[in-house]
Amino acid sequence: MFSSPLVLQIPSSMQMTDEQFFEFCQVNHDLRIERNKFGELVIMPPTGSETGNREGNIFGQLWVWSEQDGTGITFSSSTGFKLSTGAERCLTTSHSVSTPDASWIKLERWNSLSAEQQRKFAPICPDFVVELKSPSDNLQTLKEKMEEYMKEPGIQLGWLIDRKHRQVYIYRSGLPEECLNNPASVSGELILPGFILNMSKVW
Template identity: 65%
Template sequence: MTTVTTPVENSPIVLHLQPIIDLTDDQFFEFCQINRDLHIERSATGELLIMPPTGSETGNRNAKLTVQLGVWAERDGTGIYFDSSTGFKLPKGAERSPDAAWVKRERWNALTAQQQKKFAPICPEFVVELRSPSDQLQPLQEKMQEYLENGTLLGWLIDRKNRQVYIYRPGLSVECLENPVSVSGESVLPGFVLDLSKIW
């Protein structure tokens, strides 16, 4: 007998540490290193957001996304690309790990070697979040808005469940594309086109 389970939408576990514990940036980095099997982020107000590793199918789609971004970035040469295991310390205090990101090379090179080794204190110009079957949509939408508030110039929230792509740009309303074949990097990533047939 085979049992089929449907993924249940869930939210990350939220740990409230303050005012009892106030982790420094170095302590938070070390906490993440000793708990490498978990995806851990920190909100601007200090809460720890703990998520289990992604499922294999979502991980595969995320890898395909990162490969496409990487091929373009290597050819373009003007920036550095990152996968979902990368943490960034955003200007307003949160530490986030987008599923894919890109930073202009001159901004990356302006960081010290020590800053580059930990959670770099920089907000990527471009970020992508890929919704897994168990992710609630609203927290991801809030995260995308947070990226914009911290300096992101272009963001994509890819909702595989509903085959939609939400496009985030500073000062503009969110655009929702229904079942697009591809999506363009516009002026932020000129010439980059993500083939969504490999993501759906």
Template identity: 55%
Template sequence: MTALTIQLNSIIDLTDQQFYNLCQANRDVRFERTATGELVIMSPTGSETGNRNGRFNQRLFNWSDQDESGIAFDSSTGFKLPNGADRSPDAAWVKLDRWNALNQEQQQRFAPICPDFVVELLSPSDNLTILQAKMQEYLDNGARLGWLINRQTRQVEIYRPDRLVEVLENPESLSGEDVLPGFTLQMLGIW
């Protein structure tokens, strides 16, 4: 997905409410906002990437429904990170007690929380360096596990707090480790 970054800071400093209203008024456009207030406009993914992302989300949601220890989210969900950025990972999961600590209004808008688990699926038009920085941003804001899946090279970068990024070459499966106990993603259908 190609992203366009617009510098609005010198013209207007969008409040959280204004950014939320902008997103609601333009539901066909996917927006993110950086911690410094830059507006990121992201194009839709290609069909093949959308299919693979849907397959991943289906597996995460199925596991989450059975496990019941947290809530899964798809790529249309916005999160307000502690650093002020508004981000939408391709898939995310939040532990239930953390989710329930939010009030109803917070849950209905861009929840002011960093997911415990995030996934970004690199599409052919994505910039790897930008997505790697985004993964690090999730970690810096409280994520406990992240996967950056690069279908083209069949590599998965695994992000964990206080550890170097681990790169797996063509794994058959991925483990949710202690963040998503019992969740194993078979890569067949994702590659």
């Protein structure tokens, strides 16, 4: 089993439409597949047990807050979103599809989509995204991914968590990256009022 992402380059004559890519992911549902801004397919390795546990804890804390808050909904790491920057930066007509480890969208934005859009890879970037670096991930690649998120309309806040170095990189729309060293908790600020991620369960 591979331990780092597999990047498959697809000839321009064989690029899949958004519909074909969605179907491709459905028939390969055991794989976590993304499509980047260059039209390449990125097959992510299975998450290790420890990383999966920490990822689940992050999602769990976010879900509990979201259920109490009631102004939006949460999504797990198996959720794909169709991003607009892929279409703008790619020579094909396909969009990039990304799967953050945990995310949250305001209800009014989610409800503005049609039922068909919600059923597939929703053409929307979450208001809030979290990426947890696994041992097989490259930090710079994840930073570039976070920067792509921040160019999307609608996104307001993003966290990139590096457990190995106990650092949390904070991304805010229109502002430079901020790095927190070994924080005990991280605040959702005004975007997710009242949400505090307890980092003791993540470290």
